[in-house]
Amino acid sequence: MFKATIDASLLKDSIEILSVLVDEARFRISPDGISVKAVDPANVAMVSFNLESGAFEEFEATESEVGMDLTKINDIMGVAEKNETVKLELREDTQKMEIRIGGFSYTLSLLDPSTIRSEPRIPQLELPAQVILNGNELRKAIKAAEKISDHILLGIEDEIFYMEAEGDTDKVRIDMTRDQLIDMKPGDARSMFSLDYLGDIVKPASKSNEVEINIGRDFPIKLNFVIANGGGTANYLLAPRIESD
Amino acid sequence: MFKATIDASLLKDSIEILSVLVDEARFRISPDGISVKAVDPANVAMVSFNLESGAFEEFEATESEVGMDLTKINDIMGVAEKNETVKLELREDTQKMEIRIGGFSYTLSLLDPSTIRSEPRIPQLELPAQVILNGNELRKAIKAAEKISDHILLGIEDEIFYMEAEGDTDKVRIDMTRDQLIDMKPGDARSMFSLDYLGDIVKPASKSNEVEINIGRDFPIKLNFVIANGGGTANYLLAPRIESD
């Protein structure tokens, strides 16, 4: 069984964290909360997301797994006004999720979890370097890079965290010193990433004051941030692109 | 002759009431005011609209009938700023309408009324049930239904007014008790309507605090509301769709 009440904007933000990578997801429900692990169709990026029971206004659940169409939930959430809450209730007999917002009740058919791509194994990577920065500043940098290129180089050099994108003729570079970052653990780091992916991932991340980036040399990047005032976490893993210069 | 001054936003709203169903309309002008009756090209919905002379700041008219292109008037009204007034004057000799907004004067060619579809006969229906509700709440319900279906069921059951839409797999339902409505006259009511039409009709209706809905079993719906602080009325009649389940 599953029955929960949650702030509508928190649910919207949670769905966005997943929907930048996948259209459907398997939600693992337990008495402790909800978690999702998903990989994008091209196997380039992974997301691992969890929302603890404490992040909900009400939460009652036994172990179960449900498949949901993220686009549909997103559509439904469009009805919610600011500060409204959403009530969720699983109808196990019919395999439907009952979603109530104000006077509206939606009956959403669940997807058979076995038809959704299985959960990826998130690799345990030891990455040598780390920076913590404001999500909105990270997003501004990514948006600036998107103007001229489709990939971006992230690295650390002389205790400076840099993001650099090069187009056919032009270049953009953002240098951030230890002072401009919230925290930094310097190390051997220089990897290139697709802006298609990074641009999507920083959208939900931009709402967070502290985004932790773990990075190495030609290694995947790990991007973590806290949601729901500490009641949950979102973690992205993005594979590097090969530098061809 | 026809010469009138009216608040620009009131004229805009009046045009919208008509333009959700038709592109051109025959305006019947008399010393008492202006009225329009029109039916959409597919014969599914009718509108009957009137604006009394008292709703105008100035109004002088003899009996006449003019055809106007609603899209054009709408375009012209885009120039009007908030709280501006619009002066209208019919030039009978040239069959043009002179429209003045601030320093702008438009000379709009009238359409020959005989080229516009003739006025429909609005059937006098005795519908068994009635609900009165806030226009904006009605619109929210219709928008929610549009997310998952192209038709909606409206009905009354056990003194509850319900709106229900069913998609291929999902369902949305809004229940409104007598307390949540402004007024209700229960009766045998359950009819299905196209959301294409109802979605258009509730746009102008959403600005009204009180929308009166008259409904029966597999009968057309009548949707009435007052405009211009009581200086006019808008009435829609929408044919039901046949339930195919």
Add this chain to the structure above:
Amino acid sequence: MFKATIDASLLKDSIEILSVLVDEARFRISPDGISVKAVDPANVAMVSFNLESGAFEEFEATESEVGMDLTKINDIMGVAEKNETVKLELREDTQKMEIRIGGFSYTLSLLDPSTIRSEPRIPQLELPAQVILNGNELRKAIKAAEKISDHILLGIEDEIFYMEAEGDTDKVRIDMTRDQLIDMKPGDARSMFSLDYLGDIVKPASKSNEVEINIGRDFPIKLNFVIANGGGTANYLLAPRIESD
């Protein structure tokens, strides 16, 4: 050499003045400031623009000429927040412009000026009549005309400045008396212009409180306004269309 600091919104507005007519421009840099003269690809309109060194927060320059892609600068300026400043520095060795906004540094490849259409010779016209009016009011008139036609007649008659557009069936006319204008020098004036061009030109002009229009009979129009609180000027010259009635 060239090194300058300028308010971001002032630079954006300056680029817009040029980009409504051309995509690339030759910037003439001198110790006194920056100037551009350009003609649109169809030879219908010319712009002459200058920004004095005093309009910059810092300005150091020797004589030089650089070609720049206006679309790219515009894209880059999208990163600037309100009240931010932009630092420009010319790297003569590599023929690149270094653009710094906050923590971002862009390296923009310059265009070879010889590949950009050469500066037009701006004809010295003695136009008989002149009106000075608010840029936003001018824009409103042009937008009203665009609703019904693709050309507009500007003229003076009996000390009234008029703008008149005629569509296939409809007409819009704006009359402005001496009182409604900031200033007027009446004279023989009546010329027709393409709204495609005039609509573009009034976009940047609409931000100015005083736009000076010089006009004659079937002659080009000159449209001048001050930018940067008097630290620069923008001048457009637009060829008339032939009246075919």
